Amino acid sequence: MVRHKYHEEPKKEMLFLGAVRYETCLFVVSGLHAALCVFFVATASSISEVHVAELHLSPTLQIWIACWGLLGIFAIVAALTGWFEKRVFPLEIYFYYLLATSAILSVAGLYLAKEALTCTFISNDLQTKMQLERMGFSFTCGVMAALWIILAGLCVFMACFGAWVTKRVKDKVRLVTLDTLDEATQLLR
Numbered sequence: 001m002v003r004h005k006y007h008e009e010p011k012k013e014m015l016f017l018g019a020v021r022y023e024t025c026l027f028v029v030s031g032l033h034a035a036l037c038v039f040f041v042a043t044a045s046s047i048s049e050v051h052v053a054e055l056h057l058s059p060t061l062q063i064w065i066a067c068w069g070l071l072g073i074f075a076i077v078a079a080l081t082g083w084f085e086k087r088v089f090p091l092e093i094y095f096y097y098l099l100a101t102s103a104i105l106s107v108a109g110l111y112l113a114k115e116a117l118t119c120t121f122i123s124n125d126l127q128t129k130m131q132l133e134r135m136g137f138s139f140t141c142g143v144m145a146a147l148w149i150i151l152a153g154l155c156v157f158m159a160c161f162g163a164w165v166t167k168r169v170k171d172k173v174r175l176v177t178l179d180t181l182d183e184a185t186q187l188l189r
Contacts, residue, residue, distance in 0.1 A: 023083065026169045029162040030076045030094075037069035037076070055115075068104075072097060083169060086177055091170040098163035105159050109152030116148035 044066035082090025
């Protein structure tokens with residue numbers, strides 16, 4: 001049975017969890033990612049070292065993080081432009097950027113987990129020592145290690161989720177682009 005182009009059944013929309021369009025997820029992910037990138041670029045210091053819970057970030061590391069964040073802003077703009085213009089290549093740039101970010105965050109997470117398990121994030125001031133005597137060193141060390149491991153895992157999960165959503169939008173844009181090609185172009189493909 002031959003069907004004409006105008007009598008085809010409508011294709012079902014691809015939805016995340018059956019309720020949310022992937023484009024909406026991409027906008028949320030890219031918006032949160034852009035806010036993080038702007039934060040890292042704005043707070044980077046080439047002079048002073050930053051201390052966060054006994055974790056020391058050197059000025060060189062801060063500049064590298066800021067450069068990666070600036071590159072992320074360009075990748076986000078490319079992805080949103082690619083979605084608007086229905087181009088696959090800019091979405092691929094953002095996809096591969098998020099994959100690289102996931103790999104970097106995984107390595108950083110493993111390093112933080114190793115450091116947290118050796119209890120290096122617990123400060124050695126007088127107030128902390130008094131609390132450790134009351135609560136116990138093992139409990140405090142375990143809670144801090146669990147907190148750092150969960151936080152690192154959550155960051156990696158969010159980067160992987162962003163890459164997955166970007167891949168889904170990229171596939172959808174590719175399908176829309178192929179569906180809109182005229183017959184002569186499809187024969188050449």
